[in-house]
Amino acid sequence: MASLKVLIVGGGITGPAAAYWLSRIPGAQITLLERSSQMRASGQQLDLRVAGVDMMKKMGIEPAVRAVRCKEPGAQLVDTDGNTKAYFPAAEHGKGKQSITSEYEIMRGDLVRILYGLTENRANVRHVYNRTVANFTQDDESDPHGKVHVTFSDGRQEDFDLVLAADGTGSKTRKIMLGPDAPDPRHRTGGYIAYFSVPSEPWDSDRSTGCILPGGRMSRIIMTRKDCPELTRVYMMLGKRDEALDAALKSGDLAALKRAFAEIYEGGGWETKRFMEALSTCPEAGDLYCTPYEEVRLPEGSWSRGRAVLIGDAAHSATANGYGTSWGLIGPYLLAGELATLYEKDGALPTASVVRAAKEYEKIWRPVALSGHGGSQFGEALFPRSEFGISILNWVVGVAAWLRLDQYVGLDGFVGSWKLPDYPALDKDPVSE
Secondary structure (H helix, E strand, O other), X not given: OOOEEEEEEOOOOHHHHHHHHXXXXXXXXXXXXXXXXXXXXXXXXXXXXXHHHHHHHHOOOHHHHHHHOOOOOEEEEEOOOOOEEEEEEOEOOOOOOOOOOEOEEEEHHHHHHHHHHOOOOOOXXXXXXXXXXXXXXXOXXXXXXXXXXXXXXXXXXXXXXXXXXXOOOOOHHXXXXXXXXXXXXXXEEEEEEEEEEEEOOOOOOOOEEEEEEOOOOOOEEEEXXXXXXXXXXXXXXXXXXXXXXXXXXXXXXXXHHHHHHHHHOOOOOOOHHHHHHHHHXXXXXXXXXXXXXXXXXXXXXXXXXXXXXXXXXXXXXXXXXXXXXXXXXXXXHHHHHHHHHHHHHHOOOOHHHHHHHHHHHHHHHHHHHOOOOXXXXXXXXXXXXXXXXXXXXXXXXXHHHHOOHHHOOOOOHHHHHOOOOOOHHHOOOOOOO
């Protein structure tokens, strides 16, 4: 039996999903590499949508997801006095368009634990922590038995048949694959999204609750979600770039980042004063995380080079577009399916077959994964700053909610009709047989 030795760089959502599917190929030996010293089971609320729900079911994890999902009834828009101006109930999978709230809302840490659980006890999957890839080179594609020669951060070297970059929007593995002279494929599309946790109060709603704030030097939204009784999760969305925020992000100084947000949100109204005080003083707010709105834009045909392949956000990230988690599960399945199909046919995966599978994966997945690119994300043009403009917008959204227009112009569109391909070669599990 020919072997397929795979290195997956990145232990978030996409990496463990890839480890599961690739481990079902006969003879596969998988190494899942995580830069942190342990599994990173942290982060805020995620959702599974459209084909991502089908993917979850195919992986057999629906019962586990349902057991820990956040039971969010829907999303509401309030004014600065806390009055509800619009409400959109959660959309059940397969029943109408997708709403802001999915039937399958789950905390990131819970989903990571579920995905790791799929491979923690599999003999052909090795989990490696506290290590990164320093560099790698590849043998020429003309060599049917070519390898990827990887040097790790601790100086160790190892050869692999396939290297997958699942290390996110800022992927260092992608930079190595593309080469030092390749332009950075990340493009800013707006301001920022950030989140942190605060102690909850009895009046905090279990609905996803957003408020557009007047004034300030940029468009500002503050939003809450509540997945457990003791904590309220606060989300901040800003419409344009800010020098202080950019400097704080670049420095990695958490205190500076907190100060920058507190200054921007000063005088915002609604619960903003309480949230900013908590951001500065409460230990729960130590989980503050911020990322710019950006997209990864790579030319067609550049998701892979030889035996190195980009998956998940490393290939097609679009910040907060509503589908990142679903896409992070589906892409690995498609790549593994293409590889498994060729292996079943030929009994081996020479370089030409690996290259062919990678190109076919991109051909199938690129139109769907990029379908939301170039669209409107949170920015100055979408949200007014004047009290009058916000009142008009609140009224318009309220009418849309009353008429249930979200069922006609929901989030899914083209991607809602896309169906998962079926790969019979992945149906059998060689590890359990």
